[in-house]
Amino acid sequence: MSMSVSRRRVVVDGDACPVKAEIARAVRANGATALLVSSHAHVLKPEPSVEVVTVDASDQSADLYIANVLTNSDILVTGDYGLAALGLARGSAVLTPRGKEIRETDIEGLLEQRHFSARQRRGGVRTKGPRAFTEEDRDRFQQKLTTLLRGMQEIPNV
Template sequence: MTTVPTIVVDADACPVKREIIDVARIWSIPVLMVASHDHRLEAETGVQIMQVDRSDQSVDLYISNHISKGDIVVTQDFGLATIVLSRGAIALSPRGQQYDDSNIDYLMERRHELAKRRRGGGKTKGPKAMTSEDRVCFQQKLTKVLRSWQENDEP
């Protein structure tokens, strides 16, 4: 029998924590929420909470040092997604986009270009507000990933 994946959440600004917990319960998959001490998270059955210091990359470093191949990481951070992919884990955005080798380079380049524009005094738009459709899309994608894991890895 293969190892059960853990859903690891970059929880500082994750808008789909409840959706993750609900899907994980259906599949009996453990969840690890990682956030800085600035964010208050409540432990629940099947959900482990790890609070780290508030320095800039603490959550990312904790996640990158504690994931295993096959884990599922939910993050909005393209840099963390790159590390996750290099470790053999699956990376999903809170809107249900799966980061992979076909899109991560473009996303990182776009992030760099927007940061350059902001440093030069330009303005950029932030992400649009989460909708109920975004939440459903995320749940469907997470369920699809878990179904694929079950079909391909379990005996």
């Protein structure tokens, strides 16, 4: 019985991801690959170690594509908590573009907060959006992604 080894991969919800350049640098430096998934509305360019997949612009197309290709040896980069929940269910590590690792113990509360905020907005309440993305966020993301990539063991496929 032969065993092959899968390479570490970072799967990226690419439409609104502010850390694409950091991901490309990290995967090249750590012998991994990245898969950026985006809609036709966002043109992303492939580069060494970075594959780009473009899906149609319909709502949730990128999320559905990502959910169908994720494995337990992937790191998912997304700010979408619904997609994060799908990633966790697939056994993937999940990291936000701000460098926060989302774990199983976090996701229920994050989804409840998302639902509560959406319900308030539908009721006419103005809710605050996310704070501005900073260089500290970028640095924290780069450090956390590098740590995750270095900590991942090559996973044998039987």
